[in-house]
Amino acid sequence: MSRNKVAMMPMIRLNFARLAALLAAALALSAPAHAESGWGLLNMTKGVTAISRRVYDLHMEIFEICVAIAIVVFGVMIWSIVKFRKSKGAVADTTLVHSTRVEVMWTAIPVVILIVMAVPAARTLVVIEDTTNTQLSIKVTGFQWGWQYDYLDQGVSFISRLDRQSDAARALGSGTDPNTIEHYLLNVDHPLVVPVGTKVRLLLTGADVIHSWWVPDFGVKKDAIPGFVNEAWFNVDTDRPGLYRGQCAELCGRDHGFMPIVVDVRSKEDFAAWVKDELAQKQATAPAAQAPAASTAAAPAPAPAASTATGPGAAAPAAG
């Protein structure tokens, strides 16, 4: 009888496994066919900066330590569950209620493990917090619902919002299948443009409520708080120009889910050319484009730039 019960357990587990596989298969069939599958999206990005890679390594290190601890602790638990069953005739050893040696051990060992975790974390944090020697400063103002970017030394500034295609498709009952929109909800009309290999400093603030500027590939997430200025920085690898996407990460009202961030990282030359273009355009439309930062919400939205979705290494955007 007791043998039967023991034998049942793996069988039940097996059935659940089969059930799960079936369920997964059914899901895969019912899911609409779109280009990139989401099943493989399981882990944090390594990103394209030295910091984002350090953060990734740190994340993996802590994760692996946790998995190792879990294997040991869960192993003992499972062993106890399997081995010390009453149905298998296990008799309780009621004297086993205290052991100073064991208790000191399992207090001390975790402390050591924590120190092993804390040291690299603290080191990385010190580097992240070093905002000196930056080469380009951009003021980032989050507002409901979009971002304003002001290049402090170049005199370039613009507003960046969700692109029109996504904006139309995301309306309730739009009838548009999001799978047909390129970079649905992760595309903007006017991306932030920065050069590679440059320590870019962001000065973040909020115009109305708190927002949070997050680009996973840079390992940067920082709150944009009205009335205060926060600092963050990133330095994209010279061999990794391209388009990098993120979103507002702090609940900021109705359209919080619809204020993406796109950063167009270019070679230094392309960036210089872009600045020149922007300034030229600004001159050409000087009277109209004088909308200062104070009236962000009322500022005319720049014309949509269809070229933001064209991929890494794109030439100057067709905005204008």
Added chain:
Amino acid sequence: MAEHSNAASHADHDHHDHKPHGWRRWVFATNHKDIGTMYLIFACTMFFIGGFMAMLIRLELFKPGMQFFDPQFFNSMTTMHALIMIFGAVMPAWTGLANWMIPMQVGAPDMALPRLNNFSFWILPFAFTLLIGTLFVPGGAPAGGWTMYPPLVLQNGASFPMLIFAVHMMGASSILGAINVVVTIMNMRAPGMTLLRMPLFTWTWLITAYLLIAVMPVLAGAVTMLLTDHFFGTTFFTAAGGGDPVMFQHIFWFFGHPEVYILILPAFGIVSEIIPTFSRKPLFGYEAMVYATASIAFLSFIVWAHHMFTVGMPLAAQLFFMLSTMLIAVPTGVKVFNWTATMWKGSLTFEPPMLFALAFLFLFSIGGFSGLMLGIVPADYQYQDTYFVVAHFHYVLVPGAIFAIMGGVYYWLPKWVGNMYDMTLAKWHFWLSTIFVNVLFFPQHFLGLAGMPRRIPDYAVQFTDWNMVSSIGGFGFGLSQLLFVYVIVKCVWSGKRVETGRVWEGAHGLEWELPTPAPYHSWTEAPSDSIIAKGAAH
């Protein structure tokens, strides 16, 4: 001592199970069991209302694109779901269990302050009527998140003052309930029931009660400042007037982190009762468990800013909060190791309470691991405000706190009503809940790491697959809970009689020395020292 002699003489002329009938029994209730029952029914009702909102959230998130709701309504659902589950479901469930069990466990006839007890319960239906009523006012229900961060929270419409007043009422109810627990434990223990003989559930609740008394006034203060900022021209949280929106976050999380332990410490207590019973072995390291609980409670006051690493704090502050947060892993680890050691060389059986306690052990630990990861500041910059956080706190709250509550109900229900429930159905409830809760929350780790922010009503298409899985898990989990109600109702109505006082073979503690079902007034005469010693069993 006076209490005990009073209680004894009271019992002399008070008839067995004398109680008022009809609605008066409930409205004017002063009996700890009646009030406990009302708390539990209230909590269960809120669990289903909050759960229904979660179903709506998972429905909208089943696939990309806005299918059903306006984003503002979606935000209201996430906000209300959290407020209702935290303040309406989990906290009242704990108070309900405390009401039922603490007098029985410490050898008292009732709670120390029965009328206060009545008041603290009856505040709740009004508080939640007010809160849920916000769904029907202009501007809709609060939509700025349960954390009520300014300036966003100030953009709520007519719901704003209602939200604040509802929070005030919930806080008052919690404080009164906590005072009652402290007074009961400090003054109503039977002679011989020394502090270090108390069962772990009573111990953890004592510590929880102190946490409640310490931090609920802080929350009340924080939301009152919001109220005056909104209506009376103060600028506590407005930079233009010399205030600081981040100060609210500091004050809120100074409440909020101890609150997290308010939700989980009694769960530690219940698990510490259930595992020894079904291992037929006393709890391993009883004193270490008590001290670990106290350490966790102390640490909970100095870790609050780990909820807000991205607000831009000085390096030293971030390092301090990272280290203090990591330190919590030590006492928490001690607890998990002690539970494991309790099972070691035990004689285990797997009745529903034990199943829930075991699921708690594994799944709460997973939540603990992700919590440790979240404490690492540079990594937290990537995790903060993503679904990784959502997965983390749901792992500690659902298979953590809520599984412990369910385990506690399955553990004590036969004692309460004198009937045994349908074991097979209860096991079905367990397995369905455990499988679906993982289908629901495990993929959210992936979503968060892959870059999906929390609190968004719509998402980029690459997140579709895991969101679908999560939603299916959500619907499955939600439906499984109907079975829980059915098992309880069936048990109360037509369960098989339980004759023995000690319902479970390995159960220890004073509650099992009372007859089954537990008499209306628990210990009308203080239990003898030998009974207490037998119950303590460590």
